[in-house]
Amino acid sequence: MKKFLAAFLVLTMVLALCAGCGSKEETPAETPAQTPAESVVLRLANSHNAEHITSQACQMFADLVNEKTDGRITIECHFAGELGDERSTIEQCQFGGLDFTRVSSGASAEFAPLMNALQMPYEYTSVDHLFEVLDGEIGQEVFETFKANNLVGITYLHPGSRNFFNAKKEIHTPADMAGMKIRVSESDLMLTLMDCLGAAGVGLPFNDTYSSIQTKVVDGAENNMTSYIEMSFYEVAPYWTYDGHSYMPDMILASKQTMDKLSAEDQQIIFDCAKEAELWHRDAWEESEAKNAKIAEEKGCTLTTLTEDEVKAFQDAVAPMYDSFLNDEQKAIVERVQALG
Missing domain, CATH: 3.40.190.170 (Bacterial extracellular solute-binding protein, family 7)
Structure with missing residues (x-):
């Protein structure tokens, strides 16, 4: 009898607890936090040493992209020809083995023959003339021709006379x-x-x-x-x-394969950050020429x-x-x- 009574009391308590649970307002399951976009690590090649002004512009470009994407896109800069000479880095970008490269117009002309029209001797009357061409329709038309070789023109850089x-x-x-x-x-x-x-x-x-x-x-x-x-x-x-x-204009080229994998928003960030670094580089280069x-x-x-x-x-x-x-x-x-x- 005592065993029966004890079992009855336990059963009663369990039922009471269950009833209590059921009387509370149910709360919806918590919505999981939104998964951030997948982070990517990209590589940029440059034949200049890390101290060169053009290399500093490349590093600024990389830093700005990292900042503007809240760390989602990291661009690792490799200097002093670590990843190959200019021609080989263009070819690596062409086939998707490399993401960005800083090269001269001389090296890139084979991949976009119209570039020859922008590097002829005694063609420009001044630096202002040069950038009126590069920043305008002509420069962008020449950049467009890189796409036929699986490359994307990102920005031009001051080459110095x-x-x-x-x-x-x-x-x-x-x-x-x-x-x-x-x-x-x-x-x-x-x-x-x-x-x-x-x-x-x-x-x-x-x-x-x-x-x-x-x-x-x-x-x-x-x-x-x-x-x-x-x-x-x-x-x-x-x-x-x-x-x-x-x-002979320098430039940053990208692999079209790399750019196609990025969202339209991230592609625009790439272009905007490169332009910001290029404008800094333009002023810094002029100061360097005068100093030297x-x-x-x-x-x-x-x-x-x-x-x-x-x-x-x-x-x-x-x-x-x-x-x-x-x-x-x-x-x-x-x-x-x-x-x-």
Whole structure:
């Protein structure tokens, strides 16, 4: 009897508890927190060392993207050619093995032939003229042609004007260059440029420039003022000539495969952040050129500024290149470029 009573009391308590539970208002199950978009890690290649102003712009681009996406998109920057030379990094982007690369117009022209129309010698009258072209319809039309090779043009970067420097003497006219051996990039355009100016172009890797001048393999080279100082070329080639023969735009290219995987919103963030970094880089580059020109003077370099007539002599000497290097479509682009100057 006692066992029965105990069991009855336990059963009564259980039923009471269940009744109590049932009397409470049911609460809906908590909605799980929204799953954030999947984070991605992308890679950007650059042949310049990490301290170079252009590398700083690339890093700023990466940092801005990370900030604007709240850390969802991380862009790892690889400098000093760690992931290959310019051509190989373009090819890696082309086939989706790499996400972004910073390259020169010279390296990219093979993948977008219209780029040749934007890098002809003595084509631009000033930096303002250059960016009026790059920021406008012409620059964007050229960028569009990269898509045929599975690439996306993200933004242009200030390349600096390229000028001649040598170990022998001042240069005022093409005649002063006769017989000189000048290191240039290994491209038909640059080698032909030197032929037109009466010099011998020697295609050598950039990193061999200093030693080649020092050992008299070549008499000089050509580059922008920032590289002239940062690479200590002034030590072996103290004669600098402001001829401004070339503005060869740098750019950031992306793999089309990478961009297609991103949402339209994230793609726009990529473009906006790249533009913000590019505008910073444009001002920083001009400041660097002015600063390094002062350093060149302090180092005792001879800095030669050409007269209008002297510049025209160089322009006339290379004029045949506009026919030999450009097809009709490219010539039409050049005419539009010149009309803006």
